[in-house]
Amino acid sequence: MAKKKKKAIKLQCSECKKINYFTNKTKNIEGKIELSKFCNECRKHTIHKEMRK
Numbered sequence: 575m576a577k578k579k580k581k582a583i584k585l586q587c588s589e590c591k592k593i594n595y596f597t598n599k600t601k602n603i604e605g606k607i608e609l610s611k612f613c614n615e616c617r618k619h620t621i622h623k624e625m626r627k
């Protein structure tokens with residue numbers, strides 16, 4: 575029973591710094607993720623960046 579670790583990536587709005595989305599990182603993605611997504615806080619589409627510890 576080997577459990578695979580799923581890396582949950584937090585996507586943080588670059589404007590209000592609120593974490594709005596979660597995603598799982600795949601092997602295909604290199605570097606930092608930047609996605610344009612709708613932010614409820616800003617009420618518009620903003621760049622959401624991957625948040626790492």
Ligand SMILES: [Zn+2]
Nearest residue numbers: 587590613616
């Ligand atoms: Zn925002």
